[in-house]
Amino acid sequence: MKCVCLHHPEFIQLLVSLILSNFLYQASPKLAGTVNWGTTTVIGIFDGMLYGGSKEAAASVSKDAEVTLKLGSTKDKREQYRLMRDAMEKRFIRVTRGSIVGGVRLGMFTAAFYGLQNLLAEQRGVHDVFNVVGAGSATASAFGLILLGSLRWRARNMMLGSVLGSAFCFPLGNIAIFLDTLSAQIVDVTFADA
Template sequence: MLYGGSKEASASVSKDAEVMLKMGSTSDKREQHRLMRDAMEKRFLRVTRGSIIGGVRLGMFTAAFYGLQNLLAEQRGTHDVFNVVGAGSATAAAFGLIMPGSLAWRARNVMLGSVLGAAVCFPLGWLHLKLLEKANEGNHIPSHDSQVKGGVGGAIERLEERLKP
């Protein structure tokens, strides 16, 4: 949201200069006040619109990333760095596909997004798993590197194992 709002705020600087020129061309105080009020209203609406659109884009990206990461963990039956890499690569490729431009430009964005998504997510995924291991030291929670059966069946099996004397 901050990125979208700040981008729109910086884009409206040139429009503010136009308003100042119009204000200088009239000596009527009411007209100057009306011009300034209109400029501020338009700027507020532009910044608000940019913030909302930026927030929605970030929310969609985050939801797609974590949804894919959890889907991969469920399908593979393990939580490891490759789930993070796969989700990052697929999400970046999908968002590269919806960027504006020609078909060749979009294909380039998909390839670039896929590679960059994997390259950025590998160290972040590794760091995340190491931090989880450090946080779970001493607990009887299975490590994310070990094979853990997912879903309801896996939860029932883990519960049965804990209840055994």
Template sequence: MAFTAMEATDDAESPAPISKDAEVTLKLGSTEDKREQYRLMRDAMEKRFIRVTRGSIVGGVRLGMFTAAFYGLQNLLAEQRGVHDVFNVVGAGSATASAFGLILPGSLRWRARNMLLGSVLGAAFCFPLGWLHLKLIEKANEGNQAANENLDKRDIKSGVSAAIERLESNLHK
């Protein structure tokens, strides 16, 4: 009895599905026509390209939505509270992870579990990251404060007024 790839994919009790590449290879051996072999390979490559492209686009959209929600909530919390601290990052991370846990597929009980778990994990991951981010910003601004103190002591001029004064001084020479 001959066993083909088509029978393996149709059989519900098949232990492991045959991969798409193996299926194309089996189909290629079934015909001697070079044009048919070329068409089969082209179709397989097009399907693979579309599958990879679709996955990349969907993943990018999900990442963009998550990032936009996180930073939007972080800025909203900072604006409402009037303070830029680690708790804005924790609140935004917790709320964003909770919302994305809620939209995962499943029953209402499963979604509630994902929402609670997302809230806890979002806060747990965002607290050290938010603290590190704020410390790095403080460290970066230490060098700028010394430069800002020097700016207060001298006359600050805009680029246009400074250019006009240089032009006038060159004309008077």
């Protein structure tokens, strides 16, 4: 079946104007104090990978003790070699999986938090503590929703995440805004003296 709308000149004009407007789109200037979303997301991914991998590596100590006990009871060198190789492979897989999962989790959280914070700052036209609180509350409640459990459990986690996100982000947002304004004043004074 042939699509008739593709042959209308108005549709083609609209399609061309949408494509050109996307290529020629000029981003609005970034508000002072807002952070670069991509950079913070990449930093969050690497921090999560480091945390997840180190947590799994520390948890592997008890597994290594079990392998050492098996090695002591085995006299065959080939069997000892096989046990060590299997233990090292399993440890590598656990640490790698922990790194990937930790990176994805913290990367998603960082991307959502800073993306919402920048969106709120752009929509409101001002960068203040309420953007930080709104982003923290929304992100924590969204992550409370995706935790496993029944619908009632998820609703509880959403409400708890929203409240805790606001409670943690209000003082931290105030500190961040204060440090931003302080650093801007220091830079102004430094360049004024030069």
